[in-house]
Amino acid sequence: MTKRIAALMVLLASLAGCATSPTGRSQLILISDAELAQMGVQAFDQMRQEVPVSKDPKLRERVRCVVEAITAQVSAPYRWEVEVFDADEVNAFALPGGKIGVFKGLFKAAENQHQLAAVIGHEVAHVMARHAAARVSQQLVTQLGVSVVAAGTGVHPDLIGMGADLLLTLPYSRADESEADILGLTYMARAGFDPRESLALWRNMAREAGPRPVEFLSTHPAPETRMRELERHLPQALALYEEARAAGRTPRCDS
Numbered sequence: 236m237t238k239r240i241a242a243l244m245v246l247l248a249s250l251a252g253c254a255t256s257p258t259g260r261s262q263l264i265l266i267s268d269a270e271l272a273q274m275g276v277q278a279f280d281q282m283r284q285e286v287p288v289s290k291d292p293k294l295r296e297r298v299r300c301v302v303e304a305i306t307a308q309v310s311a312p313y314r315w316e317v318e319v320f321d322a323d324e325v326n327a328f329a330l331p332g333g334k335i336g337v338f339k340g341l342f343k344a345a346e347n348q349h350q351l352a353a354v355i356g357h358e359v360a361h362v363m364a365r366h367a368a369a370r371v372s373q374q375l376v377t378q379l380g381v382s383v384v385a386a387g388t389g390v391h392p393d394l395i396g397m398g399a400d401l402l403l404t405l406p407y408s409r410a411d412e413s414e415a416d417i418l419g420l421t422y423m424a425r426a427g428f429d430p431r432e433s434l435a436l437w438r439n440m441a442r443e444a445g446p447r448p449v450e451f452l453s454t455h456p457a458p459e460t461r462m463r464e465l466e467r468h469l470p471q472a473l474a475l476y477e478e479a480r481a482a483g484r485t486p487r488c489d490s
């Protein structure tokens with residue numbers, strides 16, 4: 236391990252970056268988007284090897300439909316890809332590089348396309364706000380004990396592997412979760428999904444929370460705080476929703 240860290244330190248330049256998230260918070264970013272995307276792709280492949288994918292065509296189509304509508308509202312330099320996993324977890328995730336995973340168990344909480352869109356919007360928001368960059372950067376610094384910075388190209392494969400593991404295991408901070416809630420609300424509304432349904436979704440999520448913490452609940456603000464925040468942003472989201480409908484964005488993913 237010491238040898239590996241030494242090797243990494245030699246390979247890495249030391250230059251810390253600070254970026255601003257879409258809602259104006261500053262973040263410590265030490266890894267380039269390209270490197271993060273590499274980590275995301277590796278983590279996604281790992282997940283696909285470890286968890287069976289759903290063969291239910293209706294379910295897959297419903298998820299694909301919602302993902303397509305939501306991601307049409309954001310601009311990212313890659314093609315979004317989604318996989319439905321045949322597992323009971325009430326959960327979903329999105330990784331840098333645009334890789335989205337939905338667990339079949341999520342449908343215990345997401346009762347219609349609008350509620351599914353609330354989840355997908357939230358997850359896509361984590362990616363668009365580059366939350367993983369700050370999270371992985373901080374953790375690598377902690378683990379390696381130095382200001383680790385991957386220079387733009389030629390990152391050591393060990394670092395990509397470590398980052399991929401971190402992406403699948405590290406929880407987001409509460410601030411990240413709140414930001415993803417509000418951004419996600421905007422995305423779903425702009426895509427033509429009813430933002431009011433987000434409240435029902437998060438209520439259902441809290442109800443379905445088992446003994447294992449899920450991504451949504453592990454570091455989230457108390458449900459009441461979350462509901463209050465969502466309600467506060469609802470009027471703006473409803474305006475966007477009406478605009479979307481007027482523009483003909485009326486997704487039909489449930490049929």
Ligand SMILES: [Zn+2]
Pocket residue numbers: 357361407412415450451
């Ligand atoms: Zn989240």
